[in-house]
Each structure stands twice: as C-alpha cells, then as structure tokens.
Amino acid sequence: MSYSELNKLGWSNLFFQQLSYDEICDENICNLVYRISEIHRSRIVGRGLAGEQSIICGSEYQPISQHLAVGDWVLAELANEHYRITKIFTPKNRVRRISNGLPQVIAANLDYLWIVTSANEEFNVKRLERYISLAYEFDITPIVVLTKLDLCDDIEQFTSQIKHLDVPNVHALSSNQPSSLGVLQAYLYEGSSIALVGSSGVGKSTLINALFHTRQATKEVRESDDHGKHTTTHRQLFFTDGDVAVIDTPGMRELQLYNAEQGIERTFSSIIELVTECKYSDCTHSNEPGCAVQAAIAEGLISEAHFANYLKLLKEEESQQRRTVGAHAVKEHYRAYFKKIHSDNKEKW
Numbered sequence: 001m002s003y004s005e006l007n008k009l010g011w012s013n014l015f016f017q018q019l020s021y022d023e024i025c026d027e028n029i030c031n032l033v034y035r036i037s038e039i040h041r042s043r044i045v046g047r048g049l050a051g052e053q054s055i056i057c058g059s060e061y062q063p064i065s066q067h068l069a070v071g072d073w074v075l076a077e078l079a080n081e082h083y084r085i086t087k088i089f090t091p092k093n094r095v096r097r098i099s100n101g102l103p104q105v106i107a108a109n110l111d112y113l114w115i116v117t118s119a120n121e122e123f124n125v126k127r128l129e130r131y132i133s134l135a136y137e138f139d140i141t142p143i144v145v146l147t148k149l150d151l152c153d154d155i156e157q158f159t160s161q162i163k164h165l166d167v168p169n170v171h172a173l174s175s176n177q178p179s180s181l182g183v184l185q186a187y188l189y190e191g192s193s194i195a196l197v198g199s200s201g202v203g204k205s206t207l208i209n210a211l212f213h214t215r216q217a218t219k220e221v222r223e224s225d226d227h228g229k230h231t232t233t234h235r236q237l238f239f240t241d242g243d244v245a246v247i248d249t250p251g252m253r254e255l256q257l258y259n260a261e262q263g264i265e266r267t268f269s270s271i272i273e274l275v276t277e278c279k280y281s282d283c284t285h286s287n288e289p290g291c292a293v294q295a296a297i298a299e300g301l302i303s304e305a306h307f308a309n310y311l312k313l314l315k316e317e318e319s320q321q322r323r324t325v326g327a328h329a330v331k332e333h334y335r336a337y338f339k340k341i342h343s344d345n346k347e348k349w
C-alpha cells in the first residue's frame with residue numbers, strides 16, 4: 001500500500017505537496033487519506049486505500065456544505081475508535097453555487113464536466129453555453145455529449161448549431177448502442193474524475209449505467225439519520241471498476257452561474273474581442289453608432305442569439321452578486337470589469 005495506489009482514486013502531487021514533513025515521514029499516513037464520496041449532515045464517507053470509511057466532521061468544519069464537497073481529499077485521525085477530519089486538502093477546483101444566499105460547494109477535484117443534452121427538442125444552445133461558462137469558471141474541461149442519436153434522423157441540424165462553441169469535443173451517441181460509446185473511452189482512464197450535468201430526462205443515468213454496467217448512480221440509499229428518521233440520499237460519488245470517479249449529485253443538476261465572469265469571457269471570447277473595437281468605451285452594444293458588435297451581427301459574423309445569451313448570462317451573474325454583496329458594490333465592480341476588458345483587449349492588439 002502506498003501513495004501510488006491512491007492515484008487510482010484521483011490522488012496527485014498537488015495533494016502530496018500539502019503534507020507536512022512529519023506527515024510524509026509517517027508510514028501510516030497514506031492509510032488516513034480519504035476522498036469524499038458521500039456527505040451527510042454530521043458525517044461524511046470517504047474512500048481510502050482500505051475501502052470506505054465513515055468520518056466525523058468537527059465543529060470547525062460545520063456547516064459541512066460550506067467547507068467540503070464530494071471529490072475533496074481529507075486527512076483523518078483515529079481517536080476513540082472514530083475517524084475525524086484533521087485537514088482538508090486544497091482542491092484542484094471546486095464547483096460552487098448559491099443556496100439560500102450562501103455559497104455552497106457541491107463537487108471538487110473534477111477533470112471533466114460532461115454536459116449532457118439530447119438530440120431532440122430538449123437541445124438548447126443557450127443552456128449549453130451556460131454550462132460551458134460554468135466549466136471554464138471552475139477550471140474543468142467541458143465535453144458536450146449529445147444523447148439519443150438513435151432517435152435522430154439529422155444530427156447535423158444540432159451539431160451545426162454548436163460549431164462555434166469553445167469546447168474540445170462534442171460526441172453524439174446512443175446509450176442503447178454500446179458501439180457508439182467508445183468515443184468516451186478517452187476520458188475513462190484510471191484516476192480521472194467526471195461529473196455530469198444536464199436537464200432531467202436527457203439520459204445521464206442511462207449513460208452512466210450503459211458505460212459502467214452499474215445502477216449505482218441512480219440507486220437510492222435508505223439510511224437512518226442521527227434522529228433515527230429515515231432519509232433518502234443519493235450515493236454521490238462512485239468509483240467504476242476501471243477506477244474512474246463519477247460524480248452525479250442533485251446539486252450538480254441544479255447549477256446556476258456564480259462568480260462566473262471568467263468562464264463567460266472564455267465562452268464568448270469572439271464577442272469580447274469585438275467590444276474593444278466599438279467607437280465608445282462605454283458602448284452598451286444596443287444602438288450606438290460605431291458599435292462593432294452590432295456590425296458583426298449585421299454581417300452575420302456572430303449570431304444575435306449568441307450575443308443575447310452573453311448579455312443574459314452577464315445579467316444573471318450580476319443579479320446573483322447583487323444578492324450576495326449588495327447593489328452598490330456590484331455597480332462598482334462592473335464599472336471596473338468593463339473598463340478592464342476594454343483596456344486588456346487594447347493591449348492585445
């Protein structure tokens with residue numbers, strides 16, 4: 001048993017470097033390192049070298065949802081026959097959202113965000129752009145997965161609408177045709193971590209079950225909580241036989257943008273580049289003379305819908321921030337933000 005065995009669970013040098021000298025010298029320490037797979041009100045379940053372990057969260061880590069999420073790595077100590085968290089490793093990335101006005105972490109240490117959509121009336125470019133912005137904001141590689149290819153006569157009508165998107169790959173497949181799933185093998189290497197997002201009914205669970213021959217992702221677990229009541233919880237992170245961590249939590253399914261300016265910029269980079277060419281630095285790109293964005297729309301270089309969604313996402317982001325930090329701070333923030341885009345772009349040219 002050693003650290004290299006932990007790599008199968010997604011461990012890397014990033015976490016090893018966070019161990020102190022004394023911890024590294026302790027031969028037993030790698031047996032006390034866990035990756036969080038389930039989160040409950042007062043305890044968590046982690047996966048370590050010896051399998052799953054129930055771990056207690058002390059008051060310093062409460063409320064749990066603000067401190068750690070499935071996918072996080074923790075160090076635990078054994079005291080009085082209980083495992084207790086002593087350290088949370090700084091993650092590679094963390095997906096956050098707002099819940100009741102408070103930031104909440106819902107998943108950590110992800111490599112890929114599979115953005116699942118189906119090749120039918122559910123398909124919505126704006127929704128895809130929103131998810132792609134999120135992925136970039138949290139520093140996760142977005143991959144678009146178009147399901148239900150078997151029910152679609154003309155896949156080109158969908159793929160042609162997303163050619164402009166800044167994603168490494170778009171895959172079209174059918175979960176009921178195993179041969180079509182081979183394209184996803186590239187992401188299923190030992191130690192990789194994948195989360196799925198997408199609307200209800202697009203086929204996320206079906207895809208997981210078809211790929212991994214499991215029903216774990218949809219299986220509901222009944223368990224007794226601290227008060228003896230029965231609660232129904234999802235198993236939130238599971239490892240496949242090939243040692244891929246799959247995260248499929250309800251929280252991921254309800255994501256909204258939060259502090260996602262950089263992700264939006266990356267997703268809409270073609271628009272951001274145009275903004276600097278507008279005649280006026282405070283151009284709102286609606287009806288000003290000399291607006292480069294409107295000119296590009298008129299020439300068909302960018303679609304009106306793409307631009308409208310950019311504005312919509314920015315607005316959503318703005319209202320989220322207003323709720324958390326107050327209107328005045330947001331106004332100041334955006335004034336500085338647009339000024340910065342303008343001057344950054346000017347420097348580039």
Ligand SMILES: Nc1nc2c(ncn2[C@@H]2O[C@H](COP(=O)(O)OP(=O)(O)OP(=O)(O)O)[C@@H](O)[C@H]2O)c(=O)[nH]1
Pocket residue numbers: 147148149150151173174175176198199200201202203204205206207253
């Ligand atoms: N024909 C066809 N049907 C599919 C495919 N993928 C999923 N389905 C069907 O679509 C329906 C919804 O699939 P789910 O896997 O439950 O969708 P989901 O995204 O997990 O939905 P939620 O759990 O509500 O978020 C089911 O009836 C599946 O059998 C596919 O590739 N082809």
Ligand SMILES: [Zn+2]
Pocket residue numbers: 275278279283284285286288290291292293294
């Ligand atoms: Zn303009």
